[in-house]
Amino acid sequence: MESIRLYFKYIKLNIESQLQYKASFIMMSVGHFLITFIEFLGIWVLFERFGNIRGFTFEEAALFYGIVHIAFAITEGWTRGFDIFPRLVRSGDFDRILLRPRTTVLQILGHDFQIMRIGRLFQGLVVLIWAVFKLNIRWTLGKTLLLIGSILGGNFLFSGLIVLQATLSFWSVQSLEIVNSFTYGGVQAAQYPISIYKPWFRKILIYIIPLATVNYFPALNILEKSQLFNYPIWLGWISPLIGLVFFIFSLLVWQLGVRYYTSTGS
Amino acid sequence: MKAFLSIIKIRFNLLLQYRIAAFAGAVTQFFFGTIMVMVLYGFYSSSGVETPINYKSAITYIWIGQAMLGMLPWNGDSEIQNLIRTGNVTYELIRPMNLYNYWFARAFALRTAPTLLRSIPLFIIALLLPKDYSMELPLNTLAFIGWIVATFGALLISCTITNIINITTLYSISGDGIQRLLSSIVTLFSGMIVPLPLFPDKLKQLLNYLPFSGLVDIPARFFTGEILINQLPKYFLFQCSWALVIYIIGQWILNRKIKDLIVQGG
Numbered sequence: 144m145e146s147i148r149l150y151f152k153y154i155k156l157n158i159e160s161q162l163q164y165k166a167s168f169i170m171m172s173v174g175h176f177l178i179t180f181i182e183f184l185g186i187w188v189l190f191e192r193f194g195n196i197r198g199f200t201f202e203e204a205a206l207f208y209g210i211v212h213i214a215f216a217i218t219e220g221w222t223r224g225f226d227i228f229p230r231l232v233r234s235g236d237f238d239r240i241l242l243r244p245r246t247t248v249l250q251i252l253g254h255d256f257q258i259m260r261i262g263r264l265f266q267g268l269v270v271l272i273w274a275v276f277k278l279n280i281r282w283t284l285g286k287t288l289l290l291i292g293s294i295l296g297g298n299f300l301f302s303g304l305i306v307l308q309a310t311l312s313f314w315s316v317q318s319l320e321i322v323n324s325f326t327y328g329g330v331q332a333a334q335y336p337i338s339i340y341k342p343w344f345r346k347i348l349i350y351i352i353p354l355a356t357v358n359y360f361p362a363l364n365i366l367e368k369s370q371l372f373n374y375p376i377w378l379g380w381i382s383p384l385i386g387l388v389f390f391i392f393s394l395l396v397w398q399l400g401v402r403y404y405t406s407t408g409s
Numbered sequence: 410m411k412a413f414l415s416i417i418k419i420r421f422n423l424l425l426q427y428r429i430a431a432f433a434g435a436v437t438q439f440f441f442g443t444i445m446v447m448v449l450y451g452f453y454s455s456s457g458v459e460t461p462i463n464y465k466s467a468i469t470y471i472w473i474g475q476a477m478l479g480m481l482p483w484n485g486d487s488e489i490q491n492l493i494r495t496g497n498v499t500y501e502l503i504r505p506m507n508l509y510n511y512w513f514a515r516a517f518a519l520r521t522a523p524t525l526l527r528s529i530p531l532f533i534i535a536l537l538l539p540k541d542y543s544m545e546l547p548l549n550t551l552a553f554i555g556w557i558v559a560t561f562g563a564l565l566i567s568c569t570i571t572n573i574i575n576i577t578t579l580y581s582i583s584g585d586g587i588q589r590l591l592s593s594i595v596t597l598f599s600g601m602i603v604p605l606p607l608f609p610d611k612l613k614q615l616l617n618y619l620p621f622s623g624l625v626d627i628p629a630r631f632f633t634g635e636i637l638i639n640q641l642p643k644y645f646l647f648q649c650s651w652a653l654v655i656y657i658i659g660q661w662i663l664n665r666k667i668k669d670l671i672v673q674g675g
Contacts, residue, residue: 189452328441331441339451
């Protein structure tokens, strides 16, 4: 309980310090908004040309896009400490963290909290709201909760990927650009319904990096399309939980990594 | 002129040393290219609309864009930007040569050496992929020559835009926001994310006049045979004119800025 209070104190300090440079914060947020907006234009262009992708309309694709990008924006915000973790190892700052009487996860999460990612979050939100208005979904309480759950599940899944990526730096202090492509590539891949991909790639997105479970299955339920693709309805209702399971799994791997850690000595 | 040529040579040889980074870059580009190709596959196979460019040409276009990514002006020269941040840029002013041209020579090496390392393995892989994903070689040597010449034109535009990014660092210290915004404009409007022929017709007409189309679209369309070799003088002139315009603008802004440059002490 006390740890949680401490975490929020870390966050508060972080936010306050970032808000000291207000102009910079606003410009960076607007920048992030525009950058993701330009990326979204690319998707619009393709729908404008082809009309649909395997029976999914632009509005439906926008729902997938919104869920993934909001989830990823939250991840980018609160797991920034793990994202820059190789730097902490190289500089020896991780040794200091190990000395303190708190868990490593808490301290690294509290190390940095990027609020300017609000630009991406806001853009995802705009797209999601637009999609919701366009789609004529019959909203129920269950569906609303599923939407929120899907975003949270996605957030935990991406966070898990970032923790795993950080764990790798216990074995190699080289910056691991390749692993980065799993998170960013994952965002790219999951912003479309996975049914557009070939079966082998679909299997990767279901069983190995289970992005489909936090995005595709719940979104099909919200759109009431799961029968069309022969998936049982219950699957969509519980699948966002896989994101949480993945996150817990990645924390266990992390603990294992910490045990094997030897300092660089710098 | 001799001085600038030797700068290019020295920087080029130096940058060729970063083989691991180039390998990591090639893997990342391969990853993203594969996702883009699979998305295009989904679009092409789900609707029978007439497209201005066929599937094979479109994915060849995508692979060329990915392979030549290093040549796009998506970032500035990090060493120069660091000099500006630390104030050491004053040493640069002492050099008995035109600062803009010196930076231009560095940009030339920055845009060629890493691209050479990255593009060759990526081209080989992209040619060897299964039929649905692989790129195609040009139909004849003339198309290949057209591609080489247009790529040189693209390089000139790219170096002048790289210099603009370097110069903006003088104005905003961090330069991060403008750089990222510019890089996402460059990647979308050059055709790297979605081939320009697939854009809506009106937008396409506009984009064809902008310098960005000279970066990816024109070389790629020579490669795939969309533009015939007899059009080469026209397109190459277009690229050179833009390069010249941006060159003059860059020179002008830099010279003006140097006159009232304030270096923070320390």
